[in-house]
Amino acid sequence: MPPPVYELLPSAEEDKTSEHSTRRTHNNRVKKVLFHVLAVAAVMFVVFQGLRSFVRSSSKFLHAPPCHGRNLSSLPSHFTLPSGAQIPSVALGVWKASPGEVGPAVETALKSGYRHIDGAWIYGNEAEVGAAIKKSGIPRDELWLTSKLWNTFHAPEDIEPALDESLAHLDTEYLDLYLVHWPIAFKRGTSNELDVELTANPYPTWAKLEELVDKGKIRNIGISNFNIARIKNLTANPLKHKPAVNQVELNYWNPQPELLQWSKENGLLLEAYSPLGSSDQVKETLRVPEVLAIAKELVITPAQVLISWHVQRGTIVLPKSVTPSRVVENLKVVALPDDLFNKLEEAATSHKPKRILNPSTGWKLDFDVFDENLPF
Numbered sequence: 001m002p003p004p005v006y007e008l009l010p011s012a013e014e015d016k017t018s019e020h021s022t023r024r025t026h027n028n029r030v031k032k033v034l035f036h037v038l039a040v041a042a043v044m045f046v047v048f049q050g051l052r053s054f055v056r057s058s059s060k061f062l063h064a065p066p067c068h069g070r071n072l073s074s075l076p077s078h079f080t081l082p083s084g085a086q087i088p089s090v091a092l093g094v095w096k097a098s099p100g101e102v103g104p105a106v107e108t109a110l111k112s113g114y115r116h117i118d119g120a121w122i123y124g125n126e127a128e129v130g131a132a133i134k135k136s137g138i139p140r141d142e143l144w145l146t147s148k149l150w151n152t153f154h155a156p157e158d159i160e161p162a163l164d165e166s167l168a169h170l171d172t173e174y175l176d177l178y179l180v181h182w183p184i185a186f187k188r189g190t191s192n193e194l195d196v197e198l199t200a201n202p203y204p205t206w207a208k209l210e211e212l213v214d215k216g217k218i219r220n221i222g223i224s225n226f227n228i229a230r231i232k233n234l235t236a237n238p239l240k241h242k243p244a245v246n247q248v249e250l251n252y253w254n255p256q257p258e259l260l261q262w263s264k265e266n267g268l269l270l271e272a273y274s275p276l277g278s279s280d281q282v283k284e285t286l287r288v289p290e291v292l293a294i295a296k297e298l299v300i301t302p303a304q305v306l307i308s309w310h311v312q313r314g315t316i317v318l319p320k321s322v323t324p325s326r327v328v329e330n331l332k333v334v335a336l337p338d339d340l341f342n343k344l345e346e347a348a349t350s351h352k353p354k355r356i357l358n359p360s361t362g363w364k365l366d367f368d369v370f371d372e373n374l375p376f
């Protein structure tokens with residue numbers, strides 16, 4: 001028999017219970033939804049953190065490249081000069097960095113961590129370099145600025161005005177390092193007429209530079225393109241401040257192991273210019289089989305292999321680039337494992353050396369500026 005209709009209708013008591021249970025069900029649903037929302041948020045948080053640390057570790061790649069089981073350590077970020085100053089081991093070189101290119105290159109460099117710019121009066125771009133430095137907002141005492149005295153200004157009375165021009169262009173009160181660009185003096189007001197006297201005896205030029213150190217306009221003085229004979233010719237004088245560095249061509253084609261050894265024995269730090277073979281030879285340098293093999297093994301770029309090799313040899317290195325990705329790439333140096341370092345050193349020093357830069361003919365000199373037998 002079917003139940004009477006009233007039995008199918010809820011009683012007042014049943015009504016309350018069902019209202020209660022509907023509310024409970026509703027609360028449970030809300031709790032479940034909240035639980036799911038929280039669970040999804042937690043999963044998203046974990047995934048986000050994972051992605052973030054992946055991206056971070058990938059961007060650290062160039063600082064500490066993966067090395068297939070090799071233990072790569074970092075190289076010195078600075079070297080110490082006789083004055084006690086700490087010079088950053090990697091600089092941005094700005095020779096041949098054209099107007100409109102050099103400023104952005106300096107800006108990229110400073111943003112990516114460079115603190116050392118290697119320039120010169122003769123490069124004709126110091127004002128743009130100065131403006132880019134100013135734009136960066138980096139305090140002056142955190143930067144290392146190098147400039148060079150051009151050949152036409154070796155006469156003592158011409159040195160301070162030449163320095164002042166570089167200081168004004170760079171918009172700075174002092175240089176960290178000022179180099180005698182070449183051991184060749186030109187007569188005042190000429191573009192390449194040899195001043196035999198000042199070339200044979202660089203001491204008057206040096207003594208004036210020492211004065212400018214004492215005056216506070218330069219923190220360190222050095223030389224560039226001096227071979228051993230020319231260094232001895234200078235240091236035979238009663239120097240007050242000895243040369244802090246010698247900036248010379250050093251690359252795979254012209255690694256100058258004897259000059260490097262002699263400089264170490266005599267406490268003179270070398271700076272490697274044209275470290276990638278300059279614009280003329282960079283393509284060939286980056287294709288050297290030993291360089292490619294090391295790059296492949298360590299999962300770094302060929303340019304990084306070479307730049308690291310220079311620092312590991314104990315020299316400052318001055319790669320030039322106006323290409324943003326290369327500027328960033330070139331700052332990442334790592335210690336090559338000994339066997340790979342030795343392999344590259346051996347390859348570089350066992351072929352016939354070939355110098356890339358030699359202006360002797362262009363300057364119509366009747367001697368080679370790099371000849372160890374001084375002509376006078």
Ligand SMILES: NC(=O)c1ccc[n+]([C@@H]2O[C@H](COP(=O)([O-])OP(=O)(O)OC[C@H]3O[C@@H](n4cnc5c(N)ncnc54)[C@H](OP(=O)(O)O)[C@@H]3O)[C@@H](O)[C@H]2O)c1
Pocket residue numbers: 092093094095096118119181224225247248272273274275276277278279282286303304318319320321322323326327329330357
């Ligand atoms: N004291 C002296 O007499 C003297 C003489 C020469 C040079 N220096 C100094 O040394 C600095 C460097 O020398 P340098 O300019 O002759 O030659 P470098 O640095 O050996 O080579 C520069 C060339 O390499 C390219 N390059 C840079 N990084 C690269 C990378 N990661 N991959 C591929 N190509 C790359 C550059 O191209 P992009 O720019 O197009 O990227 C440029 O063509 C000069 O800027 C200057 O400060 C001094």
